[in-house]
Amino acid sequence: MTIDLKDVVSFGNIEINKRVAQALTDMGFEEPTPIQQMAIPLLYDGRDVVGQAQTGTGKTAAFGIPIVEMVNNRYGGVQALIITPTRELAIQVAEEISKIGKYRRVRTLPIYGGQSIERQIRGLKQGVQVVIGTPGRLLDHLNRGTLRLENVKMVVLDEADEMLDMGFIEDIESILQATPAQRQTMLFSATMPDEIKRLSRKYLQSPEFITVSKQNLTVPQIEQIVYETREPKKLESLCNILDSSSITLSIIFCRTKRGVDELVAGLQARGYQAAALHGDLSQYQRNHVMRQFRTGQIDYLVATDVAARGLDIENVSHVINYDVPQDPEFYVHRIGRTGRAGKSGIAITLVTPREYKQLRLIENLTKTRIRREKLPSQADIHERKKEGIIDRLNYLLSEGKLAYYRNIVDSLVDEYDPIDIAAAALKMSLALDDAEDMTAESFGNTGARPGMVRLFMTIGRLDNISRADLVRILAEETGMPESSVGNINIYEKFSFVEVSEEWANYVISCLHRQTIRGRRISIEPARGRS
Incomplete structure (x- = not known):
């Protein structure tokens, strides 16, 4: 693959186009994840790659960055094809590559079943460089002649083992046969069954195999707590936690440098002794901040993951994840900053609804269940x-x-x-003020018992679902204890499930629009007693 590397800048140990680097900065990426460090240089060298990596490792950017660099945005034809098992993943990948290619004006189009095919045909006619699609709908367009792949330079098979489980292998082979023989091919899969290995031998040319295993991630033996909040109330929630906790020194982690600066400004305006630590500080500024933190002149060090690397500070009583990290490894590195030298430590994570799935992934990969607690009241x-x-x-x-x-x-x-x-x-x-009670957010009347929320789910007897099945699905997909599940009423096409109030938002975020028993379901608070 030939890449124009003029005007390059460093992204960790990788040289990338400065426009791509700017887009990554906007997205909150400061350095490459392990899969990106291994895959991107190989792809720049024109090699075919087989990557064993799970969701949450940053693999989309691992192939998205080289694709965006490779694309000739003066030519409107399809130059890169990404095949995904589900429409949800197709949409997610399309959005991420569109963000990476924002400053290079790379045009992407997700193609999947359930959306008007005429709309997709219009999109293809207008000219796109990167197509992301599910096997069935891609094959449909190929058979209609509305998708042409003769100028494709790069093909990605994303979550190949999932496509194997869904019976898409024959469709994938038909699609690959419609692409040029001299293409560059990437295959990503969480597992490597024999059928996937056969596919890689047949369609990839002397591929490089890379593996990023998250199975052995272990977390330090420290107390871990998660608090549920909303984005507009995030700073207020953090302040309530700080005011109700016995904190000596605390490191607060944000995902981006801009996020660090904004949080420090917000904390300082409220009278907290906080300072920033990120890559834009000079060495003198960094040393000054660290000296203040070590001597107790400031209580809260607000940092990015990169800036905090290598810090070894005693007596850090709390680590607070203001933003859930993009990679489970970062979570482990962050919380390891407390509880040093055999001392006790506490790791606190603030989670908003859109971060629930990433937190669940961290729990799965670290084999840890993080304790949920209600935010401190006034x-x-x-x-x-x-x-x-x-x-x-x-x-x-x-x-x-x-x-x-x-x-x-x-x-x-x-x-x-x-x-x-x-x-x-x-x-x-x-000058103590009189205590004012904070009113908690309410789901309104869902017809549930006190302390519970009744949820409406679009799955029922026709899907061969039982009460035991629903309890197991809720426990496995969200990590909630089975004791937090209350009454369940199953009807022909839908069900009502009671869950404890503290878990309701989490259940909705984890299961809404997910596929259960081969069917995409919806889940929302019920409206009174049916």
Whole structure:
């Protein structure tokens, strides 16, 4: 593959086009993941590649970056073809490659069943350079003559083992036979059954085999907690956690440099002692920040994954994932910053609905179940403040040196109760506000018992689903305990399932629009009792 490498910049240890690098920066990528480090140089050299890697390892960018660099955007014909097992993956891959190719104006088109074929034909006629599609619909376009592949330079088989399980191998072979023999081919698969190996021997030319195994990821023995929040309330949620926790020093991780700067500004505006650590700081600035952090002048170090690499700081009581990391390895590296030298440590993760699936992937690959907790309420925060006040009072009482203040109190004890005098003194010095209850988000009336949410699911008896099946699916797909599943009512085409309130958002995010028993389902809060 011939790539124009003028105006290149470094992406970790890889040289890439500066326009692609700018797009990756916008997406929050600061350095390549292991699969990208191994695959991209081989693809630049024109080699065929077989990669054994699971979802969540960054494999889309591993083939997406070379595709975007290879594409001639002055020519409107199809130059790269990506075959995926499902329409959801086709859409996801198309979106990511479109983002990577934003500044090179690379045009992508996802092609899948269930969408108007006429709309897809119009899109192909307008000219696209990268087509991402499911085998059946791609074959349909080839048979109609609406998709032409004679100028394809690169072909990717994504999640090949999944396509094998779904019976697509014959379709894939038919599609590959419609592409030029001198193409470059990439095959990515989480497992390598014999049929996949046979396919690679037949259609790839002396491929390089690379493997990124996440099966052996182990997490440190530290306490791990996840709090559910919403993007608009994320900073407020973080502040509530900080105010209700016993934190000595904490590292807070964000995905991007811009995210770090924005969070530091937000924390400082609220009176927290926070400072940024990322790649745009000079060595002097970095040293100054680290000196402040080590000496306790700042309590919260807000950092990117790259900037925090190699840090070895004692007495970090908490690591906080403000953003869920894009790679499970990053999660393990992050939380390992606390609990050093046999000391206890706590890792806290804030998760928004769109990050649930990535968190679930981290749990699966690390074989860990992270404890869910409700966000601290204002009552919790005031209780924590009360404990802090008592600690300070105990210190002052043990230290003595109160003669001057005793004279003031003596002038009041004849008229007021000493306890009232002490309370008034506290109120005056600390200016405590009256506690205000925070009202939790409510699902409204779903017809469930107190503490539960009733969910409507578009799967029922016609899908040969039983109560035991639904409980097992909920537990396996979300990690929730079976005890958090309540009443289940199964009808012909749909079901109602009660789950505990703390798990409801998580269940909806993990299962909505997912395929169960070969059928794509919808799931949403029920509307009152049916």
